[in-house]
Amino acid sequence: ILNVEQSPQSLHVQEGDSTNFTCSFPSSNFYALHWYRWETAKSPEALFVMTLNGDEKKKGRISATLNTKEGYSYLYIKGSQPEDSATYLCASRMDSSYKLIFGSGTRLLVRP
Amino acid sequence: DTAVSQTPKYLVTQMGNDKSIKCEQNLGHDTMYWYKQDSKKFLKIMFSYNNKELIINETVPNRFSPKSPDKAHLNLHINSLELGDSAVYFCASSLHRGINEKLFFGSGTQLSVL
Numbered sequence: 001i002l003n004v005e006q007s008p009q010s011l012h013v014q015e016g017d018s019t020n021f022t023c024s025f026p027s028s029n030f031y032a033l034h035w036y037r038w039e040t041a042k043s044p045e046a047l048f049v050m051t052l053n054g055d056e057k058k059k060g061r062i063s064a065t066l067n068t069k070e071g072y073s074y075l076y077i078k079g080s081q082p083e084d085s086a087t088y089l090c091a092s093r094m095d096s097s098y099k100l101i102f103g104s105g106t107r108l109l110v111r112p
Numbered sequence: 113d114t115a116v117s118q119t120p121k122y123l124v125t126q127m128g129n130d131k132s133i134k135c136e137q138n139l140g141h142d143t144m145y146w147y148k149q150d151s152k153k154f155l156k157i158m159f160s161y162n163n164k165e166l167i168i169n170e171t172v173p174n175r176f177s178p179k180s181p182d183k184a185h186l187n188l189h190i191n192s193l194e195l196g197d198s199a200v201y202f203c204a205s206s207l208h209r210g211i212n213e214k215l216f217f218g219s220g221t222q223l224s225v226l
């Protein structure tokens with residue numbers, strides 16, 4: 001069984017705080033790691049796709065890193081804003097079958 | 113303009129009925145997917161088509177049958193609906209089927225079987 005695990009399950013922070021969450025995945029047969037942002041009542045939207053060990057991606061105040069040898073990725077949000085409130089999903093491709101295995105997400109609430 | 117649109121948004125039906133959920137993408141993508149959000153909120157892949165060819169067929173009951181009349185459409189037909197089929201179903205597409213391709217999701221169809 002191939003599991004993608006995310007922690008914490010939920011997180012409450014104050015506006016202006018920086019925060020980060022973790023995605024863990026089996027490091028064998030790794031192909032790609034995706035991060036998605038899912039706002040309530042909307043569809044999940046892709047943030048990053050990373051494939052190489054040591055990859056770092058950035059989009060505004062959000063950035064992500066990838067360690068394929070130890071099987072984890074971090075998502076960082078600098079200076080959280082209320083509009084960052086969403087569920088952040090990670091997903092991993094573990095083989096060449098094009099299947100994405102999703103974690104259950106980290107639900108972030110940013111208080112004004 | 114909605115990139116990936118699925119209809120209906122809500123579907124309430126009786127056990128034993130047959131129903132369909134439709135999905136269309138106007139992004140010119142080659143690959144489309146159906147995901148089911150399970151009771152623990154995980155998104156689980158069900159099917160994927162690439163240019164009308166079935167490329168992923170997970171272990172789902174054969175009451176579920178996908179149909180792709182062209183690469184812009186992927187419909188999901190469910191026969192003899194059961195209580196356990198109640199869930200949110202998401203359609204998605206990607207430009208190609210490569211490992212780097214990000215998914216574009218529809219807004220989901222909440223299916224309730226009574």
